[in-house]
Amino acid sequence: MVLGVAVSLASPLPRSADEVLRPTDVDCSSSPEWERFRLAAVAHSRNGWDVEASGAKELESMARSLVAKWRWIVCKEDCQTTQHLAWFFVEDWGARCKASVNFDRYLITHYFRNRGLEFVQRTPSEYCHFGFLTALVIAAQFEFPHSVAQAGRMLFLAYVLLGDFFAFDWLRSSGWPADSLLVMLNVHIVSQRLLVGKDLEQVRAAGWLPGLEGPAFLRLHSRWQGTSEDAKKTHRVLELDAVPALRIWQVDDHTALAGEAKTMLTRFGHAMKVRVRFLGNSFPGNVCRNYDLCAQPEDKELLQGLLRRYYKEKQAFATVAAAFEEALGQRLSREADVLMCSQPLGWCRFLINLRMPMLLYAGLPVMWDVPEADRTGWAADFADILMSQEHVVIANSVFVAREVQWQFGVRVPTLRPLGLHTNAMHVPVLNASVLVSRFGTSGGLSECLLEKFAAVNRHWFPLHFVQMESLLFAEHLASTGENELEDAKTWEEHTSEIKVPHMPYNKLASHRAVVCMPYDTSIFLFNEFYSANMPVFVPRDLWRWLIGPVTAPMMEYRHWTADQAQVPEGLGVPRSSPFYASVHQPMGVEQALEWSAYSDWAMMPHVLYFEGIPELFLKLMDAKSLNQASVSMKVFNDEELVIAVENWRKVVQRLIYAVSANN
């Protein structure tokens, strides 16, 4: 029987997420063995994971025999070292996810192509991924009294099965009772027993979502008051002052932050009583055009030539800084008033000798692109810049501002990107389409699973998912009239990230809602969607999604000034290091939970969170609450814009002070 959309809508919506049907690839209900184990495991977790309960013996033997039967899917030989790990489980998923372009693009690339391994096409086996993960956890629980080491090994295998970047962690959608926090916490701490129940829930509660209670937390932590810039001198604009002009010369390797500064300072210059002009020296060819900040070809050659001497030819920092001064000093003192760095911040170190006011807009870690040998020197210079009357340092998010505070003991103001350059507005004319935004490896399984859930719930779920990259690909061909992009004729053939010169923001904002799976602590697209008042769905367990440059252990550096820092009133100092997210070792879960609450994802109000795909589907169907979210976002966005203009005005006043003191 073929049902049209109109007829299928007549099917009543499930009353709860439990009633949403699950694909058998996920709950494995088509196999009597797995189904019997699943029901017993669910009962065990409902029982508070009580190993003394009746039926525990039987559960233990089921778990142990499943572990013995399927261990080969994740390791070879005696399974004693990480050398023995095997990726058969990825191939098994590959067999089930043949139709998913993004499985190939992200997961086969990550696990096989990037490791020089061959991906073997298989037919789906009787393997049950989430069932096996659960069996490992339960077997470990019963193993603890006999051998802590052996139990630890089983938990480690469960951790491997969550996937690099947690790409295979869709446990919360699966109907199986284990979850990734349980696995991670137990792998991370050394204990004599499996930590479950209340102990686990207490830890989980640290990963709260302040935005659910409104914007107060975000506003408190991003306010100007009490920041390093608030303590510096500033130019007070008198009514009779002639409108000053500010020429900002910028250089970067990623345009978004300079673009944001330009948008705000030029669009609202009248409110700030200043005329700002940007002299763009942004390198990335596609993105710089979105903001009209592309470097002139001869300047790009000059700047990249200087940088090459440092990064490629490994010339000493002082030598290259002197070359910068010689090449640019005179010219910039004539042509510009302020020098700006953003991504990366460290390039401003080459410009210190020019003795001009600098604006540093932090979005990446302070040590990004700084060679090991120069970190101490840059840290000392940066600590001076933070306190200097001559310079202004701001951050693009509370997360990054707190990271700088943890590193240097100084709290800088937060100016969150609003992304007004998009000029887009949410008008859901494509009301049956849900956009899935760009994601990283962590989201690699999502396309496959969303499609499988949609297929088995078609009788009541009429919506379709649109992968953003397929839309960008099609738009690019349509707008250019070309028939291929980077040698690919179809989206499926194009296996790397799709970047196009013009983003069709209004088309993106025509979808019913957008699903964002974070791959960093902040992502510009999220702000862009949010500013367009587009309902945004985000996974609730944020702690495991925020793995990116800003949380990378490689970027860890703590300057001595951090230990002498004054505690800002009411805000507290970060207790743990933000550089917690190791990819190939279990990450610091408690740190991840503490820090995730300070991400935009957690602090912005009206974000729609989902725990698993069943909950996502139900919430997507609730048109009324989507509309309500959009209306509330509009009110919030209007308020935020006024606050942002006021903060950018303060940036300008600081810069004008610095320029006049410099002359």
Ligand SMILES: *[C@@H]1O[C@H](CO)[C@@H](O)[C@H](O)[C@H]1NC(C)=O
């Ligand atoms: C989309 O909008 C049309 C026109 O208002 C309406 O008839 C239809 O039911 C909507 N579809 C969904 C899935 O909400």
